[in-house]
Amino acid sequence: MPPDEDVRASFRAPGAAVYYVLLEGAVVGGAALQIDARTHRNSLNFFYVAPEHHGRGIGLKAWRAIEAAHPQTEVWETGTPYFEQRNIHFYVNKCGFHIVEFFNERHPDPHDLHGAEADEDHAEEPGGEGFFRFEKVMRP
Numbered sequence: 001m002p003p004d005e006d007v008r009a010s011f012r013a014p015g016a017a018v019y020y021v022l023l024e025g026a027v028v029g030g031a032a033l034q035i036d037a038r039t040h041r042n043s044l045n046f047f048y049v050a051p052e053h054h055g056r057g058i059g060l061k062a063w064r065a066i067e068a069a070h071p072q073t074e075v076w077e078t079g080t081p082y083f084e085q086r087n088i089h090f091y092v093n094k095c096g097f098h099i100v101e102f103f104n105e106r107h108p109d110p111h112d113l114h115g116a117e118a119d120e121d122h123a124e125e126p127g128g129e130g131f132f133r134f135e136k137v138m139r140p
Helices: 004-012 058-069 085-094 115-121
Strands: 016-023 026-034 041-049 075-081 098-103 131-137
Touching: 004 016, 004 026, 004 041, 016 058, 026 058, 041 058, 058 085, 075 085, 085 098, 085 131
Parallel strands: 041 075
Antiparallel strands: 016 026, 026 041, 075 131, 098 131
16 A cells, blocks of 8 residues: 555545546545646555455446557556565556566666655555556557
């Protein structure tokens, strides 16, 4: 789970679009996107489905609805920590994303908001060792 300040920042980012994932009228998840109307390179900054609803196809249906709501998108981008195998499976095998980069101590993310200080502070925590970046090309 990303830090609360990262989640809040994604809600306030330029071009932010925030969605709730509903099941029978109840909120069971959500998504925060960053939509760039100029480049049509959009980002999935935050996406979740409550654990008790995993494995039921809810996330995939929600993702397909997000794609349908943004047909102008040429490329979607997202990422996840290296240890989140369930997320990697979901993005690559279910949604059609491709792994395009792996950030780690020898190849740091140039857009990391927390920089080297966070790496040192969180080196012992899961995810401090690497992060996958994914892309899904919608149109050539």
